[in-house]
Each structure stands twice: as C-alpha cells, then as structure tokens.
Amino acid sequence: MFAFIVRRVLQAIVVMLIISFIGFALKQNVGDPVRELTGISVSAAERDAIREKLGLNDPFLVQYGRFLKGAVLEGNIGQSFFYKKPAMEVIVSKAPATLELVLVCSVLIVVLSIPMGIYSAIYPKRLLSRLIMGFSTIGVSVPIFLIAILLIYVFSIKLGWLPSYGRGETVNVWGWESGLLTVDGLQHLLLPATALTALMLPLFVRLIRSEMMEVLETEYVKFAWAKGLPRVRIWFVHAFKNTLLPVITVGGVQIGTMIAFTILTETVFQWGGLGFLFLEAVERADTSLLVAYLIFVGVIFVVVNTVVDIIYGLVNPMVRITGRK
Amino acid sequence: MNLWKRFRGSYFLYSFLHDPVAMGSFVVLALLALSAFGAPIIAPHDPYDTTTIDIMDSEIPPVWMDNADAKFLLGTDAQGRDMLSTMLYGMRISLVIGIGATFLQAAIGIVLGLIAGYKGGKVDNFLMRMADVQLSFSTLMVAIFLSAIFQAIFGVAAFESMAVPFLVLVIGIAEWPQYARTVRASVLAEKKKEYVEAARVMGLPSGRIMWRHILPNTMSPILVLSTVQVAHAIMSEAALSFLGLGMPITKPSLGSLINSGFDYIFSGSWWITMFPGFLLVLLILVINLLGDWVQDVLNPKLYKG
Numbered sequence: 178m179f180a181f182i183v184r185r186v187l188q189a190i191v192v193m194l195i196i197s198f199i200g201f202a203l204k205q206n207v208g209d210p211v212r213e214l215t216g217i218s219v220s221a222a223e224r225d226a227i228r229e230k231l232g233l234n235d236p237f238l239v240q241y242g243r244f245l246k247g248a249v250l251e252g253n254i255g256q257s258f259f260y261k262k263p264a265m266e267v268i269v270s271k272a273p274a275t276l277e278l279v280l281v282c283s284v285l286i287v288v289l290s291i292p293m294g295i296y297s298a299i300y301p302k303r304l305l306s307r308l309i310m311g312f313s314t315i316g317v318s319v320p321i322f323l324i325a326i327l328l329i330y331v332f333s334i335k336l337g338w339l340p341s342y343g344r345g346e347t348v349n350v351w352g353w354e355s356g357l358l359t360v361d362g363l364q365h366l367l368l369p370a371t372a373l374t375a376l377m378l379p380l381f382v383r384l385i386r387s388e389m390m391e392v393l394e395t396e397y398v399k400f401a402w403a404k405g406l407p408r409v410r411i412w413f414v415h416a417f418k419n420t421l422l423p424v425i426t427v428g429g430v431q432i433g434t435m436i437a438f439t440i441l442t443e444t445v446f447q448w449g450g451l452g453f454l455f456l457e458a459v460e461r462a463d464t465s466l467l468v469a470y471l472i473f474v475g476v477i478f479v480v481v482n483t484v485v486d487i488i489y490g491l492v493n494p495m496v497r498i499t500g501r502k
Numbered sequence: 503m504n505l506w507k508r509f510r511g512s513y514f515l516y517s518f519l520h521d522p523v524a525m526g527s528f529v530v531l532a533l534l535a536l537s538a539f540g541a542p543i544i545a546p547h548d549p550y551d552t553t554t555i556d557i558m559d560s561e562i563p564p565v566w567m568d569n570a571d572a573k574f575l576l577g578t579d580a581q582g583r584d585m586l587s588t589m590l591y592g593m594r595i596s597l598v599i600g601i602g603a604t605f606l607q608a609a610i611g612i613v614l615g616l617i618a619g620y621k622g623g624k625v626d627n628f629l630m631r632m633a634d635v636q637l638s639f640s641t642l643m644v645a646i647f648l649s650a651i652f653q654a655i656f657g658v659a660a661f662e663s664m665a666v667p668f669l670v671l672v673i674g675i676a677e678w679p680q681y682a683r684t685v686r687a688s689v690l691a692e693k694k695k696e697y698v699e700a701a702r703v704m705g706l707p708s709g710r711i712m713w714r715h716i717l718p719n720t721m722s723p724i725l726v727l728s729t730v731q732v733a734h735a736i737m738s739e740a741a742l743s744f745l746g747l748g749m750p751i752t753k754p755s756l757g758s759l760i761n762s763g764f765d766y767i768f769s770g771s772w773w774i775t776m777f778p779g780f781l782l783v784l785l786i787l788v789i790n791l792l793g794d795w796v797q798d799v800l801n802p803k804l805y806k807g
Contacts, residue, residue, distance in 0.1 A: 192635050203651060314794075318787040320737055320757075322744045323779045326764055330772060341768075433640035440646060441741060445764070456745060459650045467650060474643070482638045 181490050189483040196475040197248065200468040201241050204255065248472070257466040259458070264469030268451065274344055275439050275450035278369055282435070285374045286381055293378075294385025295420075298393065299412060310386075313379030321438050325372040325445040332368060340365050342447035369446045373438060377431065384427055388420045422492060429485030433478050517799050524795035527788040534785055538593040545587035546573075550753065555582050564773055577773045579759070580766055581751075588754060589778050593785065595755040599669050600736035604728055606674030607735075611681020612724065616712045618682065619689025630686065633679035645676040645738050649747035662750040669748055673735050684727050688720035722800040729793035733786045740782055756782040 219227075228234055235243075247253040257264045297306035333341035344365050392398060393416055401411045440452030447453065451470065458466040509515060518524055537544060547554060563569060564577040564585075571578075576585040618629040636644060649672050653661045661668055692698060693716070701711045742748035743757030751762050756778045763774025 188631070203654065206655070314790065315783075315787065318733070318790050319783050320740055320744075320786075322741065322760065322764075323783065326760070326767065326775055326779065330767060330776075334768065334770075430638055430640075433638055433643055437640050437643035437646060440745065444745060455650075459653065459747065462654060464654055467654065471647060475639075478639055 178490070182487055185483050185486050185490075189479045192479050193475060194245075196479075197245060197472055198241065200471045200475075201244050202237075204464055204468045205237065205240070254469045254472050255465040257458075257463055257469070259461050259463045259466065264466050265473075267454065267466060268469060268473050271449060271451050271454045273450075274448060275436075275443070275452060278366070278373065278439060278442070278448065278450065279432075279435055281366060281370045282373045282377065285370065286377050289374070290378055290381035290385055294382045295389055295412065295417065297382070298386045298389035301390070309382060313382050316375060316379035319376075320441075321372060321376040322441050322445055324375050325369070325442055328368045328372055329445070339368055341368070344449055369442050369448055372445070373435070373442050376438060377435060380431070381424070381428070385420060385424055388423050389416060392416045392419050422489070425492075426485060426489055429481055432481045436474060436477070514799060518795075521795055523791055527791040527795075530784065531788045531792065534593065534781075534788070535597065537590055538597050541587070541590040541594050545584075545590045547584040547587040549583045549588040549591050563771070576777055577771075579774045580762060580771070585773060585777055588759060589756070589781055592754050592756045592759050592778060593781060595666065595749060595753065596736050596739055596757070596782070596785070599666060599673070599739045599755065600732050602666075602670040603673035603677070603735040603739070604731045606670055607677045607731060608681050608724065608728065610674065610678040612685050612717070614678065615682035615685025616689055616717065619686040620693060620708065620712050620716065626686070629682065633682050636676075637679045637683075641676045641680075641734070642738055642741060645672050645742060646745065646747065648672040648676060649742050653747065662752075665749050665753070669739055669742065672742070673738050676738070677731065677734065680727060680731065681724070684723050685720055688723050689716055692716050692719050726793065726797045726800055729789060729796050733789040733793065736782075736789075737786055756785075 233240070244254075253263060253265065255264045256262070257267050260267050293309050297309045300306050329341045332339045344362060398411060398416055401415050406415075436452075439450065440455060442448065443450050443452035444456055451474075455467070455470045457463075458470065518528075542548070549555070562571050562574050562578045564574075567577075574584050574586070576589070578584055579588060614629050614633075618626040649669075652668055652672065656664075689712075698711060698715060701715050706715075739748055739755060740757030740760070743755050744761045746758075746761065749755040749758045751758055754762065759778040760775050760782070763771070763776075763778070767775050
C-alpha cells in the first residue's frame with residue numbers, strides 16, 4: 178500500500194512539473210516583462226540593466242528553476258499585469274466565489290442523483306424512471322450556457338423573481354467572503370447553482386443507474402434474495418455499497434469538468450469567481466494571470482485525482498495489485 | 503450489387519427500420535445537414551456579404567410578432583443579418599468543425615491506441631499515463647486552455663482569420679485520449695486471438711498486422727464512439743465560441759450566435775439567442791439518439807473508466 182501511495186504522489190509531482198513547465202514556457206514567450214514595467218522614455222541601456230537585474234538573460238532552465246523555487250517556497254507564481262498584484266493574491270481573493278458554487282452544486286448532485294439513480298435502477302420500467310431517463314438524455318444534449326440563459330430569461334426577465342448577475346451581498350467570515358449566509362447572496366446563488374447542477378446531474382444519474390443495475394444482477398445479490406433478506410436491506414446495504422465505488426472515481430474525475438463548466442456558468446451570470454477572472458485575463462492578454470490560473474487549477478486537479486486514487490486503492494485492493502506488476 | 507444485397511439483408515438495416523426513434527433522428531439529422539451544407543443555395547440572404555446587410559434592419563422580431571418584416575422569417579440579429587440564413591451558415595461551420603475535429607481525434611487516437619495496445623510495455627505505459635492525465639483535466643478544460651494559449655501566442659486577429667482550422671486542432675488534441683483508450687482496449691482483446699498469431703508467424707511486419715488485421719476488427723467500438731464524439735465536438739466548439747475563444751462574430755457558428763444574442767436578451771430580443779440555441783440542442787440531441795441506437799445495435803464491449 179505504501180509503495181502504491183508513493184508511486185501515485187510521484188506521478189502527481191511529475192504532472193505538476195510538466196504543467197508548470199508549459200506555463201512557464203508560455204510566460205517566457207508571450208509578452209516582454211521589461212516592456213510591461215517601463216515606459217516609452219526608458220533608454221535601451223537602462224532596459225538592458227533591468228533585464229540583467231531581473232535575471233532575464235539567464236538560460237531558460239535557470240529561470241525555470243528560479244520560478245519553481247519561488248512557486249514552491251513562497252507560493253509566488255508571478256505578477257498580474259492588470260491588477261498590479263501577485264497573481265496568487267488575486268486568485269485567492271476570487272476563489273471563495275467559485276468554491277461556494279462548486280460546493281453547493283456537489284451537495285445538490287449527491288442529494289438528488291442517488292435517490293433518482295437508485296429508483297430508476299430498481300424500477301426501470303416505471304413511468305417515473307422513464308421520465309428521469311428521458312430528461313437525462315435531453316439534459317446531456319443541452320449546453321450549460323443555454324440552460325443558464327433560459328433560467329435567466331424565465332426567472333429574471335420574464336418573472337422577475339431572481340437576480341440575474343453578480344453574487345449579491347456577502348459577509349466576511351474569518352477572511353472568507355461568503356454569500357451563503359445572507360438572503361440576498363442565496364438568491365443570487367440559486368440560478369447559477371441550478372444551471373450547474375442541471376448539467377452534471379444526468380451524468381451521475383445515468384452512472385448510478387447503470388452500475389446499480391449491474392450490481393443487482395450479480396450472484397451475491399441473488400443469494401441475498403434467496404436468503405429472504407428484506408428488500409430495503411438488499412437494495413441499500415448490499416447493492417448500493419458496491420455501486421458507490423465507481424461513482425467515487427468518476428466523481429473525482431468530474432471535478433475537472435465541473436471547474437471547466439464554472440467558467441461557462443460564471444460568464445453567463447457575471448459571477449465574480451475564478452472562471453470569470455480567467456476569461457478576463459484572456460481578454461486583457463494578462464498572460465501572467467493566465468499562467469497562474471493554469472497552475473492553480475492544475476494543482477487542484479492533481480491533488481483531487483491523487484486523493485481519489487489513493488482512497489480507491491485503499492477501498493479496492495484490486496487496483497493496488499494490478500498496478501504493482 | 504452484392505454489397506447492396508448484403509446491406510438490405512443485414513441486421514443493421516432491420517433494426518433501423520424497426521426503431522422509430524432512430525429513423526426519426528436520422529431524418530431530422532439528414533434534413534439539418536442538408537440545409538446546412540446547402541446554405542449558399544437555400545438561405546434567403548448571405549450573412550457574409552456585408553453589402554446586403556443594413557444596420558437599420560437590426561433586431562427585427564420573427565414574422566409572427568409585431569413590428570416584423572416579411573423578408574426576415576425568424577427576425578434579424580443585432581447587426582441586421584437574417585437569423586435564418588445566419589443560423590444555417592452557422593450550423594454549417596459547427597458541423598464542419600465537429601466532423602473535422604472528430605476525424606483528427608480519431609486519427610491521433612487510433613494510431614496511438616494501436617501502438618500502445620500492440621507494443622505494450624513502456625510505450626503503452628507512457629501513452630496511457632498521458633491519456634489518463636489529460637482526461638483527468640476534462641476535455642473541455644484542455645480545449646479552453648489550448649484556445650486561450652493559441653490566442654495569446656498568435657494574437658486575436660490571426661486566430662480569428664484562421665478560426666476553423668485552429669478549432670479543429672484544439673478540439674482534436676483535447677479529445678484524442680477517448681479514442682486511444684477505446685482502440686487500445688479492443689487491440690488488447692484482439693491481440694490474443696489466433697489470426698494475429700498466424701499473421702505474426704507468417705512474418706508480416708507489425709505495422710501491417712496492426713493496420714490490416716487488427717484495426718478492421720476494432721471498428722465497431724470506434725464507430726459507436728465516433729457518433730458520440732461528433733456531438734461532443736460540436737458542443738465543445740459551441741462552448742468555446744460562447745466564451746469568445748472560438749468563431750468570431752463576423753463568421754458566427756451557433757455558439758458565437760448564442761453569445762452575441764445574449765447581450766440583447768435583456769432588451770427583449772430573445773430570438774437572437776433562442777433560435778440558434780434550439781437548433782444546437784436539436785442537432786446534438788438527434789446525434790446522441792442515433793449514437794444510442796448504434797451502440798445498442800453494434801453492442802461493443804466499451805472500455806469503462
């Protein structure tokens with residue numbers, strides 16, 4: 178087990194190195210930091226002096242090494258050209274908005290997808306199951322920005338019930354700008370969260386349903402029926418437990434998709450989080466911030482995936498053994 | 503003639519004719535594709551010809567509403583372009599990018615998947631690790647990053663003038679792991695069979711064994727995956743264009759049309775967003791439904807995970 182964890186962590190480090198390398202190479206080749214720092218009136222000699230002082234004449238790998246050292250030791254991943262602040266600071270100030278959105282959606286997805294998936298697996302022929310599956314087929318085909326636009330059109334423009342953009346009122350809880358504790362913030366959260374949930378839900382419902390149906394066909398479930406166990410016990414204790422394993426892995430991987438979709442959701446709802454920040458950085462050609470976002474999101478993905486893999490390895494010994502060779 | 507007879511007697515056709523959903527989706531898809539690729543002939547206006555566009559015609563509602571103009575069946579967008587024509591041209595771009603990107607993914611994925619599955623060992627390990635890592639980032643995320651990086655490197659103007667090949671490239675690179683995994687899984691299963699061993703004993707070069715012997719036997723999972731991937735690529739393109747990282751508004755795809763219309767939805771011009779949106783959903787839905795049917799018919803053992 179120990180070897181498995183070590184190998185997974187090593188792999189995560191390699192992936193992070195590759196991502197940071199790509200990011201750094203990008204930063205090196207796009208834009209000139211000296212030009213960003215100085216005005217037009219600065220002479221060529223002075224520019225060269227600044228260049229030398231900042232170490233921009235060093236070989237590429239030396240500069241990369243310095244960048245890595247700064248990133249790991251001080252969390253310094255560059256300066257945002259637009260905000261004139263360290264990119265890390267900008268990202269951290271915007272992160273709560275996105276994290277809250279993702280958190281609320283994850284909770285909603287777990288609460289909704291499990292009963293829906295189990296129900297449609299147990300009674301595949303019932304009308305309600307067919308409705309659930311029909312909706313999820315359509316749901317897979319509707320892009321999230323359209324769901325979001327439709328929600329805005331119906332609930333903000335036509336009915337005027339809910340606000341269409343922004344985060345609303347937030348309160349500061351130990352340095353965390355939270356919108357979850359005010360009525361206004363919750364009202365603002367409702368539409369974006371619904372859009373994001375509506376998009377991810379079909380995937381999970383289908384996954385849980387197909388896994389559950391597969392498990393219900395297995396021998397040990399048949400044996401449980403033969404033993405005459407109560408139905409509820411067979412469904413929820415025997416069958417559902419083994420359904421959860423693949424759901425955990427896929428769920429972990431879906432974090433990536435979810436972050437990609439926050440970019441789309443945040444754009445539609447002008448939600449001041451990371452995705453919105455990323456698009457602004459693209460529009461302003463703020464390469465430094467762009468690279469910082471790339472690295473930040475990369476860290477989240479890699480950490481989440483590694484943790485999910487290790488949990489999976491802990492729960493399911495087959496993974497460890499086949500991986501060992 | 504012989505081929506036609508075989509096709510007529512095949513289970514493929516039989517199940518198609520006995521599945522109303524599949525037939526319906528096929529008819530709708532054929533109609534959509536026909537009108538998209540026939541856009542220069544059937545569209546009432548040419549949205550790329552700036553001389554025929556009048557800014558005074560902007561935001562005219564569809565014909566069944568007040569203040570409409572009979573010339574514009576589905577109304578006009580903010581630049582005074584006829585919605586119907588712009589949507590048809592837009593759908594053409596969406597389809598071209600979707601199909602082009604799927605071909606590129608398939609090309610990269612099949613080659614790498616064949617090599618990984620057949621050679622095994624270190625090559626396999628390396629390629630599949632790469633695929634895993636890329637997939638863990640989700641294909642849309644990779645596509646968004648690649649577009650952003652391309653725009654940063656080449657500049658927005660160059661990107662916009664070359665948007666179609668760029669998008670094909672971006673989506674193609676972002677989604678190859680899907681193919682590579684599927685192909686690899688089928689190659690692993692085929693590799694153990696006797697016909698491959700026979701070919702090897704005959705001394706055929708491994709390239710020929712992979713290409714002529716194994717690949718034809720992995721076709722059904724590839725076909726199933728391809729239908730899903732076309733829908734996926736169209737959706738990715740729409741998402742990129744919606745973010746402003748895809749097709750420019752002068753040559754809009756369905757995604758950029760939805761994006762441009764979104765600014766006007768608050769002033770009540772819902773049709774600029776809703777019509778392209780509806781068309782996009784319809785297009786993706788029928789492709790997905792066809793994909794479900796193909797999967798049921800061919801019933802390949804898909805690689806899960």
